Amino acid sequence: MPITPREQFLAGMRAQVPNFAGSFPFGVAAGAFTVTVVNNFWLSTGMQALMFAGRAQMVAMQLEKEHAPLMFMLLACLVINLRCLMYGTAIAQHFRHLSWPWKIGLSFMLADFTYAVSIKPLGDMAGTPDAPTRHFFYLGAGVFNIAMWSGDGIIGALLGNVIPPSWNLDFVPTVSFIFALSTALREQDDWAAAVAAGVVSVALVGLPWQAGLFIGAAVGLVVGMVTKPRVREYAVKRPASRSADNKEITS
Amino acid sequence: MSDLQRLWLTALALAGVAYFTRFSMVALLGKVTLPVWSQRMFKLTVPAVFMAIVLPGVITLNQGIALNPVDNHRIAAALVAAVLAWRTRNMLVTMVVSMGVLWALGWLVG
Numbered sequence: 001m002p003i004t005p006r007e008q009f010l011a012g013m014r015a016q017v018p019n020f021a022g023s024f025p026f027g028v029a030a031g032a033f034t035v036t037v038v039n040n041f042w043l044s045t046g047m048q049a050l051m052f053a054g055r056a057q058m059v060a061m062q063l064e065k066e067h068a069p070l071m072f073m074l075l076a077c078l079v080i081n082l083r084c085l086m087y088g089t090a091i092a093q094h095f096r097h098l099s100w101p102w103k104i105g106l107s108f109m110l111a112d113f114t115y116a117v118s119i120k121p122l123g124d125m126a127g128t129p130d131a132p133t134r135h136f137f138y139l140g141a142g143v144f145n146i147a148m149w150s151g152d153g154i155i156g157a158l159l160g161n162v163i164p165p166s167w168n169l170d171f172v173p174t175v176s177f178i179f180a181l182s183t184a185l186r187e188q189d190d191w192a193a194a195v196a197a198g199v200v201s202v203a204l205v206g207l208p209w210q211a212g213l214f215i216g217a218a219v220g221l222v223v224g225m226v227t228k229p230r231v232r233e234y235a236v237k238r239p240a241s242r243s244a245d246n247k248e249i250t251s
Numbered sequence: 252m253s254d255l256q257r258l259w260l261t262a263l264a265l266a267g268v269a270y271f272t273r274f275s276m277v278a279l280l281g282k283v284t285l286p287v288w289s290q291r292m293f294k295l296t297v298p299a300v301f302m303a304i305v306l307p308g309v310i311t312l313n314q315g316i317a318l319n320p321v322d323n324h325r326i327a328a329a330l331v332a333a334v335l336a337w338r339t340r341n342m343l344v345t346m347v348v349s350m351g352v353l354w355a356l357g358w359l360v361g
Contacts, residue, residue: 021343022342024343025342025343025346025347026342029346038255038258040255040258043255043258043259043262046259046262047262047265047266050262050263050266051262051265051266051269052266052269053269055301056265056269057265059300059304060261060265062304062308064258064261070261070264073261073264073265074264074265074268076300077265077268077269078268078271078272079296079300080296080300081268081269081272081273082272082292082293082296083293083294083296084269084272084273085272085275085276085285085289085293086276086285086289086290086293087273087276088272088273088274088275088276088277089276089284089285091277092276092277092279092280093280095277095280096280103274103277103278104274106277107270107273107274107277107278108270108273108274110273110274110277111273166354166357166358167350167354168350168353168354168357171325171328171349171350171353172346172350173304173308174304174305174308174309174325174329174332175328175329175332175345175346175349175350176342176346177301177304177305178301178305178329178332178333178336178345178349179332179336179342179345179346180297180301181297181298181301181302181305181333181336182333182336182337182340183336183340184294184297184298184301185298189291189295190294190295190297190298191298193295193298193299193302194298194299194302195302196299197298197299197300197302197303197306198302198303198305198306200303201302201303201304201306201307202306202307202310202316205307205311205314205316206314212303212307213303213304213307214303216299216302216303216307217296217299217300217303217304218299220295220298220299220300220302220303221292221295221296221299224295224298224299225288225291225292225295229291
């Protein structure tokens with residue numbers, strides 16, 4: 001007896017529940033910071049739900065604070081979200097049997113958490129009697145993730161409106177990005193990219209529209225690409241789970 | 252155009268770019284494959300982009316480099332955040348404690 005779409009949907013939701021712990025602080029922080037930049041509750045929560053990309057949203061809002069041109073914000077958003085191309089490549093085969101409206105809708109939900117919880121179950125179900133309904137698993141995970149994220153955005157925007165300036169909400173993106181760096185710096189090439197990007201962007205502080213940031217990131221990427229991606233000693237000694245989640249996602 | 256209208260259009264444009272990265276490979280299924288090196292490049296965008304954002308943000312104050320931790324409390328708060336992120340892997344703890352450190356330093360040192 002194959003699993004029904006309803007059961008698939010609920011299983012997808014259940015798989016997403018543990019990610020609440022990761023979504024909540026990040027989503028609330030993103031909302032709180034965004035509302036202090038745009039000064040409008042509906043715009044802040046709307047942006048969070050429509051972009052559905054927390055890091056890109058925070059970087060874009062930092063750039064908005066510096067009055068950077070729109071093109072810079074769009075470029076930053078594109079580069080930060082490039083990993084979704086990878087997710088799309090991996091997940092596309094599981095949407096192959098679906099109509100265009102389904103593909104268009106499901107693609108919107110292709111975020112870190114939803115990809116992470118569904119790629120393995122979808123792969124396991126491919127070729128089994130459950131295969132035709134497996135997109136409902138992804139849908140359940142995706143809908144739950146959107147609900148969490150948008151809810152985080154509402155709570156964040158409400159908080160951001162009442163938190164006094166002495167709490168330095170503009171430091172929130174920095175903490176989020178330090179957290180992202182702490183999970184991403186694993187191999188030699190990661191470190192090379194980070195060091196080069198940091199040095200160049202600091203050297204170029206004061207350029208208009210935060211242009212130093214873009215030049216620094218570009219130099220970092222190039223330096224990282226030409227550095228051998230050898231895993232450093234300490235990374236090898238860590239538990240095996242490290243290399244497993246390395247393959248999964250880098251967020 | 253008011254600032255609010257401009258920001259709504261900005262949000263929609265940003266959402267469009269984000270959606271493009273999600274939808275394009277699903278739409279192009281089978282017709283285009285990503286080159287082998289691209290996966291490494293995507294991985295490297297995280298250290299490159301976020302270090303380029305974080306470092307200048309932490310060590311500058313009012314447009315100038317400020318390396319004295321007594322004046323620039325962000326240095327201490329960022330170091331606390333880095334250690335907590337690395338040791339605890341817990342976003343909530345990292346966020347609450349490092350924001351608390353920044354607030355406390357501002358209150359104590361002024």
